[in-house]
Amino acid sequence: xxxxxxxxxxxxxxxxxxxxxxxxxxxxxxxxxxxxxxxxxxxxxxxxxxxxxxxxxxxxxxxxxxxxxxxxxxxxxxxxxxxxxxxxxxxxxxxxxxxxxxxxxxxxxxxxxxxxxxxxxxxxxxxxxxxxxxxxxxxxxxxxxxxxxxxxxxxxxxxxxxxxxxxxxxxxxxxxxxxxxxxxxxxxxxxxxxxxxxxxxxxxxxxxxxxxxxxxxxxxxxxxxxxxxxxxxxxxxxxxxxxxxxxxxxxxxxxxxxxxxxxxxxxxxxxxxxxxxxxxxxxxxxxxxxxxxxxxxxxxxxxxxxxxxxxxxxxxxxxxxxxxxxxxxxxxxxxxx
Amino acid sequence: xxxxxxxxxxxxxxxxxxxxxxxxxxxxxxxxxxxxxxxxxxxxxxxxxxxxxxxxxxxxxxxxxxxxxxxxxxxxxxxxxxxxxxxxxxxxxxxxxxxxxxxxxxxxxxxxxxxxxxxxxxxxxxxxxxxxxxxxxxxxxxxxxxxxxxxxxxxxxxxxxxxxxxxxxxxxxxxxxxxxxxxxxxxxxxxxxxxxxxxxxxxxxxxxxxxxxxxxxxxxxxxxxxxxxxxxxxxxxxxxxxxxxxxxxxxxxxxxxxxxxxxxxxxxxxxxxxxxxxxxxxxxxxxxxxxxxxxxxxxxxxxxxxxxxxxxxxxxxxxxxxxxxxxxxxxxxxxxxxxxxxxxxxxxxxxxxxxxxxxxxxxxxxxxxxxxxxxxxxxxxxxxxxxxxxxxxxxxxxxxxxxxxxxxxxxxxxxxxxxxxxxxxxxxxxxxxxxxxxxxxxxxxxxxxxxxxxxxxxxxxxxxxxxxxxxxxxxxxxxxxxxxxxxxxxxxxxxxxxxxxxxxxxxxxxxxxxxxxxxxxxxxxxxxxxxxxxxxxxxxxxxxxxxxxxxxxxxxxxxxxxxxxxxx
Numbered sequence: 048x049x050x051x052x053x054x055x056x057x058x059x060x061x062x063x064x065x066x067x068x069x070x071x072x073x074x075x076x077x078x079x080x081x082x083x084x085x086x087x088x089x090x091x092x093x094x095x096x097x098x099x100x101x102x103x104x105x106x107x108x109x110x111x112x113x114x115x116x117x118x119x120x121x122x123x124x125x126x127x128x129x130x131x132x133x134x135x136x137x138x139x140x141x142x143x144x145x146x147x148x149x150x151x152x153x154x155x156x157x158x159x160x161x162x163x164x165x166x167x168x169x170x171x172x173x174x175x176x177x178x179x180x181x182x183x184x185x186x187x188x189x190x191x192x193x194x195x196x197x198x199x200x201x202x203x204x205x206x207x208x209x210x211x212x213x214x215x216x217x218x219x220x221x222x223x224x225x226x227x228x229x230x231x232x233x234x235x236x237x238x239x240x241x242x243x244x245x246x247x248x249x250x251x252x253x254x255x256x257x258x259x260x261x262x263x264x265x266x267x268x269x270x271x272x273x274x275x276x277x278x279x280x281x282x283x284x285x286x287x288x289x290x291x292x293x294x295x296x297x298x299x300x301x302x303x304x305x306x307x308x309x310x311x312x313x314x315x316x317x318x319x320x321x322x323x324x325x326x327x328x329x330x331x332x333x334x335x336x337x338x339x340x341x342x343x344x345x346x347x348x349x350x351x352x353x354x355x356x357x358x359x360x361x362x363x364x365x366x367x368x369x370x371x372x373x374x375x376x377x378x379x380x381x382x383x384x
Numbered sequence: 385x386x387x388x389x390x391x392x393x394x395x396x397x398x399x400x401x402x403x404x405x406x407x408x409x410x411x412x413x414x415x416x417x418x419x420x421x422x423x424x425x426x427x428x429x430x431x432x433x434x435x436x437x438x439x440x441x442x443x444x445x446x447x448x449x450x451x452x453x454x455x456x457x458x459x460x461x462x463x464x465x466x467x468x469x470x471x472x473x474x475x476x477x478x479x480x481x482x483x484x485x486x487x488x489x490x491x492x493x494x495x496x497x498x499x500x501x502x503x504x505x506x507x508x509x510x511x512x513x514x515x516x517x518x519x520x521x522x523x524x525x526x527x528x529x530x531x532x533x534x535x536x537x538x539x540x541x542x543x544x545x546x547x548x549x550x551x552x553x554x555x556x557x558x559x560x561x562x563x564x565x566x567x568x569x570x571x572x573x574x575x576x577x578x579x580x581x582x583x584x585x586x587x588x589x590x591x592x593x594x595x596x597x598x599x600x601x602x603x604x605x606x607x608x609x610x611x612x613x614x615x616x617x618x619x620x621x622x623x624x625x626x627x628x629x630x631x632x633x634x635x636x637x638x639x640x641x642x643x644x645x646x647x648x649x650x651x652x653x654x655x656x657x658x659x660x661x662x663x664x665x666x667x668x669x670x671x672x673x674x675x676x677x678x679x680x681x682x683x684x685x686x687x688x689x690x691x692x693x694x695x696x697x698x699x700x701x702x703x704x705x706x707x708x709x710x711x712x713x714x715x716x717x718x719x720x721x722x723x724x725x726x727x728x729x730x731x732x733x734x735x736x737x738x739x740x741x742x743x744x745x746x747x748x749x750x751x752x753x754x755x756x757x758x759x760x761x762x763x764x765x766x767x768x769x770x771x772x773x774x775x776x777x778x779x780x781x782x783x784x785x786x787x788x789x790x791x792x793x794x795x796x797x798x799x800x801x802x803x804x805x806x807x808x809x810x811x812x813x814x815x816x817x818x819x820x821x822x823x824x825x826x827x828x829x830x831x832x833x834x835x836x837x838x839x840x841x842x843x844x845x846x847x848x849x850x851x852x853x854x855x856x857x858x859x860x861x862x863x864x865x866x867x868x869x870x871x872x873x874x875x876x877x878x879x880x881x882x883x884x885x886x887x888x889x890x891x892x893x894x895x896x897x898x899x900x901x902x903x904x905x906x907x908x909x910x911x912x913x914x915x916x917x918x919x920x921x922x923x924x925x926x927x928x929x930x931x932x933x934x935x936x937x938x939x940x941x942x943x944x945x946x947x948x949x950x951x952x
Contacts, residue, residue: 093867169485182494
């Protein structure tokens with residue numbers, strides 16, 4: 048089959064603006080995007096630049112954007128891509144959120160720096176290292192190995208909305224790996240870790256856009272792990288930060304009135320912070336002049352009791368789950384003894 | 385000459401062996417890694433099945449048993465002193481990685497699970513489902529991050545600085561910035577990995593171009609046992625991607641076009657769990673004799689009877705890969721497979737401490753090698769699965785320690801030659817040259833020649849034709865054209881340089897294969913069908929002398945196990 052590729056070309060040291068170049072290659076129906084790129088590079092334009100290595104979704108080299116979505120070139124079948132996108136060409140671009148070095152190659156330094164910042168190595172109690180292996184249950188391995196299976200391709204980082212808005216945000220991959228070590232029974236620094244990831248630009252900068260979950264080629268579901276880190280922080284009583292206050296405030300407001308009080312939420316989230324509170328005033332004024340100002344008087348909805356019943360149910364459910372978990376742990380410990 | 389860059393120890397290659405060596409060496413002296421890819425992109429991540437050690441977690445096991453299986457698997461060509469080191473240090477190596485956080489698969493009681501692999505008499509292979517290499521590389525890299533060991537990422541090593549019979553550093557090309565750099569060092573380790581890309585169908589990644597072999601060969605240092613090229617029996621047809629041996633370890637069947645489990649003809653006892661050389665030859669024989677599936681050049685690897693639950697627990701990556709690459713669900717469909725070039729038993733000849741040796745079998749100062757690019761030799765004529773990750777970590781660590789001690793005891797040597805200007809001139813010539821030969825044409829012809837003339841079965845006439853073809857291609861390479869002359873992230877340049885490496889040692893593989901007039905392990909000669917211990921129980925050395933390849937030999941070290949007939 049013939050495949051048309053429209054590829055973004057850019058050389059950081061030479062070009063001021065990127066350009067697009069269209070190539071056409073003849074490939075078998077089973078071809079991947081990487082097969083197509085190789086064909087272009089080897090037979091049409093040696094200057095086309097991209098990373099690739101294992102060809103098997105495990106080395107994480109070839110993450111890039113196709114039709115605006117971040118994928119691995121080695122596992123993206125062009126026929127399928129053309130069918131589902133209903134286009135006659137594939138638009139191939141580098142990942143976002145990282146500076147482009149050349150064509151589809153980005154400088155991944157920001158990604159690696161974020162990873163380094165979460166201390167992504169096991170930190171056991173050095174005085175209790177066993178002579179042989181640590182004992183670890185099948186269940187624990189099963190809980191962690193999907194997340195530990197991250198190939199560090201950067202797809203989630205490139206697709207991350209939070210990172211686009213805040214370039215200090217550690218991003219999905221680093222925080223997912225952070226969760227993996229936090230939960231590992233061999234690691235002795237769970238508390239410190241939770242505190243570290245609770246710092247500004249850690250777990251609370253995520254905007255829940257789900258993009259990282261969607262683009263991850265190996266199903267790490269980074270956002271889910273970030274939410275778990277938040278919960279661990281709150282359970283540990285680390286609630287004195289805008290992210291945690293936002294959550295607590297949100298929960299309380301809904302319980303009280305059944306709908307969101309958009310005036311109160313930012314005030315609660317910011318907490319005791321005069322400069323922060325004052326900084327909201329211009330926004331308030333702008334909203335007022337555009338007629339977007341929410342009502343200052345916030346009254347509960349008619350069926351507020353139903354909302355509170357849901358809360359009640361959820362709390363009981365959680366209590367029940369905790370009880371079961373505690374019982375299971377106790378049973379396990381007794382069995383071991 | 386002023387050296388901006390200088391490290392006591394330089395590790396060339398950021399895979400499992402290189403990183404393990406770096407971690408060890410950094411305990412002794414200032415160490416840096418130079419790698420043409422980021423360490424997490426190395427090919428070790430693609431290792432699936434596992435790593436062997438006689439932990440005896442499920443059945444009684446011993447290092448002696450592991451040693452016997454390894455030596456027998458090697459068709460008695462492995463050096464038994466080296467194998468003894470390998471198997472004795474194996475348990476400690478595994479516990480070390482477990483302590484670093486590798487999520488090994490577990491038994492019900494929480495200890496490490498172990499499974500069967502080809503050629504082993506006992507379940508001896510520890511694993512992290514079927515992504516063992518990935519798990520080990522990521523935790524090892526975590527240790528590198530923790531120590532903040534310097535990594536020159538995406539630097540291609542062009543040359544070794546060799547003067548006064550010692551190695552004094554390297555010349556490298558900084559790929560992102562298109563700049564030449566000289567790094568001075570007291571000791572240099574070659575850990576450049578595999579060379580499967582010299583063939584046209586391989587399970588190896590794009591970067592497996594054996595650059596370290598070419599560097600050693602260039603300086604007259606010998607490569608050992610290069611004729612032994614391992615074909616993995618189950619490459620995904622026709623892509624050549626690896627379908628792990630663990631599939632058979634967990635009970636998968638090999639089925640021919642007649643629906644038979646044909647391994648009963650070739651290895652009645654071990655069946656699908658015969659060593660790789662025997663299984664690959666069996667598959668290729670079935671195909672040649674018209675018993676491929678629908679007479680096509682592949683057979684089936686069938687794991688449907690294992691059931692979805694077991695497949696998801698033990699082999700999730702295989703399922704995912706087959707789905708992604710072929711649209712096959714292994715729970716419901718068999719996998720089409722054919723042998724694929726997978727591993728090189730040969731490599732730069734070293735001592736048990738990783739010191740590179742000369743053709744006179746003397747250690748060469750300042751130069752070391754470890755991992756797949758080295759030949760210790762623990763695999764002899766045929767490697768058993770799950771012994772290569774083990775070799776990387778055991779001998780990587782040993783080489784690192786040896787380099788550390790060496791670096792502490794020596795000072796930096798003065799570099800006398802004009803290495804930088806010379807390299808600059810070379811690159812200028814390449815960048816401004818007006819050659820005619822295209823990289824892709826020469827490379828494709830080389831890969832086809834190697835595949836045709838030096839495959840699973842070999843024979844004198846064909847090998848000689850292969851040598852003639854490669855020599856012609858070497859000539860044509862001198863007239864190569866650089867089609868991309870940018871200095872920013874020039875990956876075409878890297879491919880051109882890699883081709884130069886491959887053409888250098890491709891000839892060494894053929895010459896070694898032609899020279900060995902017997903069949904042993906992975907080296908099957910149709911004109912010399914039998915193993916011949918009387919004349920050939922010795923290692924081949926191939927090295928450059930007066931610009932021609934010369935052959936030498938190295939005796940096999942036999943300590944505990946007498947060579948015997950090899951039956952499975």
